[in-house]
Amino acid sequence: KFVGLVGFAAWTFLSSSNPPVMMEVEKQCTMLIAAPQKTETSDIQDLQKKIESNKVEDKTAALEELIILMANGEAYPKMLMVVIRFVLTQKDHRLKKLLMLYWELVEKTVEGSNELREEMILVVNALRNDLTDPNEFVRGSTMRLLTKMKYARILDGLIEPIVRNLSHRHSYVRRNAVMCIFAIVKTFGSDMIPGVTEEVEQVLLSESDISTKRNAFLMLAYCDQDKAVNYVLTMHDQISGIGDITQLAALELVRRVCRASHPQKNKLLRIIFDLSAESSNAVGYECAASLVTLSNNPVAVDAAVKAYVQLLNQQADNNVKLIVLDRLFEIRAAHKAILEQHVMDIMRALSSPSIAVRRKVLDICLGPLVTEKNSVDVVSLLKKEIVKTMESQAKASDGNTEYRRLVIRALHACIARFPQHAESVIFILVDFLSDEDKGTATDVLMFIRELVAHQTKLRGPILGRLAESLPEVSNARVLGGCLWLVGEYCDENDQRSDVLNSILEAVSPLPLIEDT
Numbered sequence: 001k002f003v004g005l006v007g008f009a010a011w012t013f014l015s016s017s018n019p020p021v022m023m024e025v026e027k028q029c030t031m032l033i034a035a036p037q038k039t040e041t042s043d044i045q046d047l048q049k050k051i052e053s054n055k056v057e058d059k060t061a062a063l064e065e066l067i068i069l070m071a072n073g074e075a076y077p078k079m080l081m082v083v084i085r086f087v088l089t090q091k092d093h094r095l096k097k098l099l100m101l102y103w104e105l106v107e108k109t110v111e112g113s114n115e116l117r118e119e120m121i122l123v124v125n126a127l128r129n130d131l132t133d134p135n136e137f138v139r140g141s142t143m144r145l146l147t148k149m150k151y152a153r154i155l156d157g158l159i160e161p162i163v164r165n166l167s168h169r170h171s172y173v174r175r176n177a178v179m180c181i182f183a184i185v186k187t188f189g190s191d192m193i194p195g196v197t198e199e200v201e202q203v204l205l206s207e208s209d210i211s212t213k214r215n216a217f218l219m220l221a222y223c224d225q226d227k228a229v230n231y232v233l234t235m236h237d238q239i240s241g242i243g244d245i246t247q248l249a250a251l252e253l254v255r256r257v258c259r260a261s262h263p264q265k266n267k268l269l270r271i272i273f274d275l276s277a278e279s280s281n282a283v284g285y286e287c288a289a290s291l292v293t294l295s296n297n298p299v300a301v302d303a304a305v306k307a308y309v310q311l312l313n314q315q316a317d318n319n320v321k322l323i324v325l326d327r328l329f330e331i332r333a334a335h336k337a338i339l340e341q342h343v344m345d346i347m348r349a350l351s352s353p354s355i356a357v358r359r360k361v362l363d364i365c366l367g368p369l370v371t372e373k374n375s376v377d378v379v380s381l382l383k384k385e386i387v388k389t390m391e392s393q394a395k396a397s398d399g400n401t402e403y404r405r406l407v408i409r410a411l412h413a414c415i416a417r418f419p420q421h422a423e424s425v426i427f428i429l430v431d432f433l434s435d436e437d438k439g440t441a442t443d444v445l446m447f448i449r450e451l452v453a454h455q456t457k458l459r460g461p462i463l464g465r466l467a468e469s470l471p472e473v474s475n476a477r478v479l480g481g482c483l484w485l486v487g488e489y490c491d492e493n494d495q496r497s498d499v500l501n502s503i504l505e506a507v508s509p510l511p512l513i514e515d516t
Helices: 004-014 045-050 058-072 079-086 092-103 118-131 136-146 152-167 171-188 197-208 210-223 225-234 236-241 244-259 264-276 281-294 300-316 319-333 337-341 343-351 355-365 375-388 400-417 419-434 438-452 456-472 476-487 493-507
Strands: none
Touching: 004 092, 045 058, 058 079, 058 355, 079 197, 092 136, 092 438, 118 136, 118 152, 118 419, 136 152, 136 171, 152 171, 152 197, 152 337, 171 197, 197 210, 197 225, 197 419, 210 225, 210 236, 210 244, 225 236, 225 244, 236 244, 236 264, 236 400, 244 264, 264 281, 281 300, 281 319, 300 319, 319 337, 319 343, 319 355, 319 493, 337 343, 337 438, 343 355, 343 375, 355 400, 355 456, 375 419, 400 419, 400 438, 419 438, 419 456, 438 456, 456 476, 476 493
16 A cells, blocks of 8 residues: 555656656667577466466566567566566665566557556555665666666666766765766757756766766766866866776867867867877876877877887787777878887887787888888897797797797898898798798798899809808708708809809718619
8 A cells, every 4th residue: 555655646746747748759669588409488377377386486487488579579568567566665676676677578568559558556656665775786776777777767766866976985885876867968959958068067066976977077078068078178187086987088079179260279288288198098098198189289190109118018819909909000101210110119018929010010110110220129029039949948939930920021121221230130041041941931032042143242252152041951852952052153163163062062962873
């Protein structure tokens, strides 16, 4: 009787008040539950008996089955009153969770019209009680449910307790209260909750919980963008301490505002600049992307490149590395001079075991980014990488042979542009003529042939070292190329003698065919 009287009073209040005329969604899908295969379903009488049972286990099992059936298209409109009578008053936490799912799924309007069903009087009253429940989980989960409600006549009578929960002692309740109000405002407009902007702004200024602060900022940015921008500008000195999720929300607002040529654009860009140097990896990535998008200033682009490089060398996830390298590749097209200053920092990513990351690093750094100024450092680093591929630990790793070929080709490209460094690498490369991998030995041979043909000063030392390596070459094609080189370019008698001695040593002992 008490529930009925209170429900009637709530219905009278909802009917007498004039809620704003808002668009209401007739049907929506906010939850999908797959029905178990090869299971027998109970008929409506069995479900009703279980729900009316005094055992909590029976009620729980029946309500679970009912939710699954309703989520897969069944209506069961007559079960609403049964659930209200026999489940609504239960205090079991599992039942309470299931009841929230049931309220989400149940049809709330009369079939064929937009009028609420009479049973919703009691449901609204129950929800109002849950919003004032001593258990903070019940309050928070109820407001999570209400974010999915699209009926103004249901929500209108619940606005007051929802707003009061903004000052609840528990952050879980406050966080969900903000999101619930945000959902209502987005669906029905700010007129549904008078003074909502001031309430949320006060929460934003006084809140200590990071998630709640972020939710409040999102709502303030939606309701009053100017106040949100003023908040960001006011918090300039403390913005590094408001939490990364709030910083990400602030960055999204700043990007949107700056694209519209806001008068405070320079100050907002300064905030992004400061965040890029002292924030989390996610915020640093977003700051870098924002700086490149919103400004062509060399200082801003340099800060973005530094943030990307820092992320590239700190993150262990290869997918993150590949994404960052893609962004750096895009920057190279428009800001080559800035990226030149960070070539060596980018090439530190060659320490990654991923062949995809290594290949992309070499694609970015080689070519236009290698200049006269940094060519010495680049060649030196590539030499070290080649030596590393010969270590026993590296030989056992996947992709080592392919990586060695990539580095050799990279060295070939560098020496072709800066031949003055050829002498420092050629004698290391000659050792790879005897490599077991045919592709590696062939690449080295092509490299040596080009140097011998064009670097006349180095021709003698190269041919001498090549002659010494002939006994160690095992691949027929590579050996044939080496013999052609020494036969074509050995002009001095001493060199010819050394080559003949090396060949004889390689084929000894003679004769090759024994007499029988």
